[in-house]
Amino acid sequence: MQRDDKAGDAEATIEVEGLERIYPGGLRAVDGVDLAVAAGEIYGFLGPNGAGKSTTVRILTTLLRPTGGLARVAGYDVVKQASQVRRSIGVALQEAALDPLMTGRELLQLQGALHGLRRPESKLRATELLERVDLVVAADRLLNTYSGGMRRRLDLAMALVHRPSVLFLDEPTTGLDPVSRSSLWSELRKLNDEGTTIFLTTQYLEEAEQLADRVGIIDHGKIVAEGTPQELGRLVGEPGLYVKLIDEGQSENARELLAVHGAVSDRAAGGLTIRTALGARAIAPIVRTLDEAQIEVDAVEVEEPTLDDVFLAVTGHRAEEGSEEDVA
Amino acid sequence: MSSFAMERDLATQGRVITALAERALRVQLRRAQFLLPSFLLPLLLLAVIASGTSAAQQLPGFPSTGSYVGFVVSGTIMQGTLLAGLMAGIAIAGDIEGGFFDRLLSAPVHRASIVLGRVLGTALIGVAQAILFLSVALALGADFKGGVIGVLLTIMLAALSASAAAGLGATIALRTGSLSLMQNLFPFVFVLLFTAPAFFPRALLNPVLETISVVNPLSYVVEGMRGALFDSAALGSVWAGFAAGIGSVVLTCTLAVWAMRSRVRS
Numbered sequence: 086m087q088r089d090d091k092a093g094d095a096e097a098t099i100e101v102e103g104l105e106r107i108y109p110g111g112l113r114a115v116d117g118v119d120l121a122v123a124a125g126e127i128y129g130f131l132g133p134n135g136a137g138k139s140t141t142v143r144i145l146t147t148l149l150r151p152t153g154g155l156a157r158v159a160g161y162d163v164v165k166q167a168s169q170v171r172r173s174i175g176v177a178l179q180e181a182a183l184d185p186l187m188t189g190r191e192l193l194q195l196q197g198a199l200h201g202l203r204r205p206e207s208k209l210r211a212t213e214l215l216e217r218v219d220l221v222v223a224a225d226r227l228l229n230t231y232s233g234g235m236r237r238r239l240d241l242a243m244a245l246v247h248r249p250s251v252l253f254l255d256e257p258t259t260g261l262d263p264v265s266r267s268s269l270w271s272e273l274r275k276l277n278d279e280g281t282t283i284f285l286t287t288q289y290l291e292e293a294e295q296l297a298d299r300v301g302i303i304d305h306g307k308i309v310a311e312g313t314p315q316e317l318g319r320l321v322g323e324p325g326l327y328v329k330l331i332d333e334g335q336s337e338n339a340r341e342l343l344a345v346h347g348a349v350s351d352r353a354a355g356g357l358t359i360r361t362a363l364g365a366r367a368i369a370p371i372v373r374t375l376d377e378a379q380i381e382v383d384a385v386e387v388e389e390p391t392l393d394d395v396f397l398a399v400t401g402h403r404a405e406e407g408s409e410e411d412v413a
Numbered sequence: 414m415s416s417f418a419m420e421r422d423l424a425t426q427g428r429v430i431t432a433l434a435e436r437a438l439r440v441q442l443r444r445a446q447f448l449l450p451s452f453l454l455p456l457l458l459l460a461v462i463a464s465g466t467s468a469a470q471q472l473p474g475f476p477s478t479g480s481y482v483g484f485v486v487s488g489t490i491m492q493g494t495l496l497a498g499l500m501a502g503i504a505i506a507g508d509i510e511g512g513f514f515d516r517l518l519s520a521p522v523h524r525a526s527i528v529l530g531r532v533l534g535t536a537l538i539g540v541a542q543a544i545l546f547l548s549v550a551l552a553l554g555a556d557f558k559g560g561v562i563g564v565l566l567t568i569m570l571a572a573l574s575a576s577a578a579a580g581l582g583a584t585i586a587l588r589t590g591s592l593s594l595m596q597n598l599f600p601f602v603f604v605l606l607f608t609a610p611a612f613f614p615r616a617l618l619n620p621v622l623e624t625i626s627v628v629n630p631l632s633y634v635v636e637g638m639r640g641a642l643f644d645s646a647a648l649g650s651v652w653a654g655f656a657a658g659i660g661s662v663v664l665t666c667t668l669a670v671w672a673m674r675s676r677v678r679s
Contacts, residue, residue, distance in 0.1 A: 148515055148518055169521075171521040172521045176519045182516060194432075195436055199521075
């Protein structure tokens with residue numbers, strides 16, 4: 086889903102220049118980050134654990150002070166006008182930090198009070214949001230009975246209590262099953278259609294592709310690539326098609342025949358990968374070629390580039406997940 | 414800031430403090446591991462004292478309060494409020510470790526309101542503890558000469574004691590952010606308690622404890638409770654109790670707000 090028409094044509098809602106955060110002890114978690122997010126845009130911030138994603142989000146949401154550079158959110162400086170920034174943003178941080186001994190409704194009402202809503206207003210808004218995220222039935226149950234997907238939906242609802250113009254989501258779908266993930270994506274698209282600017286960190290390229298207008302990739306505290314998901318995907322090179330044969334013994338023959346469609350490489354158990362600029366459009370000709378040679382095909386799949394592939398392409402090294410703890 | 418904007422801001426912060434106090438109260442009362450030390454443990458001690466140690470009253474220098482339970486219930490209230498304060502610190506450390514604290518910090522609320530919400534919630538727990546412990550003491554034969562006024566003053570001192578303990582718990586939790594450290598502070602509650610005349614009059618403490626009790630503000634609060642309950646200046650000055658209680662609340666809450674600012678800055 087590409088909506089880059091929105092990027093760059095509106096005033097920047099998030100502006101970051103030379104942002105730095107050096108922790109006591111010298112660890113440079115954010116090292117000169119520059120970025121601009123236009124109003125109404127969804128910006129995906131990608132990187133492995135320890136790259137500096139969460140530290141950047143904590144600075145932009147006023148939870149941590151930068152040690153250098155400037156950052157403005159919704160027109161306010163995150164250091165000098167922190168209170169105004171907090172009034173303008175909704176925040177759903179990693180791991181959906183929710184009190185397990187409170188109910189969904191109580192948490193929403195508390196969040197309403199924290200944002201200055203009076204009690205009746207807060208109750209009404211909680212009911213609206215519970216309906217919006219489909220948690221009406223579970224509203225009065227303690228959080229320790231909620232599933233991961235329900236907690237994430239409630240977390241999102243809490244971030245929306247005061248109708249923020251900018252939403253920060255730190256790895257909103259990590260650990261969710263595909264159904265919950267897809268439901269959350271659809272809610273985020275709806276919010277964006279209503280005009281909310283979304284800044285989203287993720288480890289999943291697929292998530293960025295599904296949601297983001299533009300993506301920034303961060304590694305060791307620096308932005309190493311930025312563009313639309315399609316532009317970043319293209320950095321990996323031509324898309325791959327994985328072909329699995331029923332008879333492994335025919336792979337040598339298939340390899341010679343398929344060379345006319347692109348560069349062929351061997352995979353385990355009689356599988357082949359064909360890299361071709363046509364991508365999924367090459368499936369039909371490939372199957373036809375094999376069919377004419379009476380080579381039976383078990384499966385053909387488009388191989389989507391992963392964050393790891395993009396990382397390798399832009400940094401020259403693989404994303405070493407978990408090799409360095411994210412500091413914040 | 415105009416006076417209207419200031420009033421509006423104060424009203425908003427008032428709502429924030431009330432909502433956070435409500436949350437503190439509700440969650441603490443839902444947590445069994447909180448109810449046990451804060452309510453049951455002091456009650457158990459009170460029951461043991463009532464049944465087996467009343468001979469302490471026969472010691473020379475022990476003031477006349479009718480029954481030993483009547484004398485010692487102020488110490489029981491103090492024990493309960495100190496443990497409630499420690500539980501407040503544990504709850505804050507849990508919020509920090511679990512990430513809920515970031516949610517509070519990312520909202521447009523004054524840092525002091527976050528501390529005061531927790532302190533107010535704990536003060537209300539202190540009130541509940543005082544009412545419960547005084548009722549049990551009455552049932553066990555205590556006779557409070559200070560009447561209703563004395564009981565009300567004692568409940569207010571209990572609220573101050575719980576608030577000061579919550580401020581101290583919050584300070585340590587915000588400085589360290591460590592749940593396990595907070596959970597290991599239980600013995601220090603008893604150090605504070607036994608370096609104040611909680612279960613014995615100051616004159617019967619050994620010289621070292623008696624010297625320490627002079628600088629322990631809890632001494633004046635517990636004696637103030639006794640002075641109020643028995644309407645006796647000889648047992649303790651109510652005003653000194655309030656002065657020590659209010660002073661402790663101001664000091665510990667200031668330290669807690671300072672600890673929070675320092676945590677956010679780092």
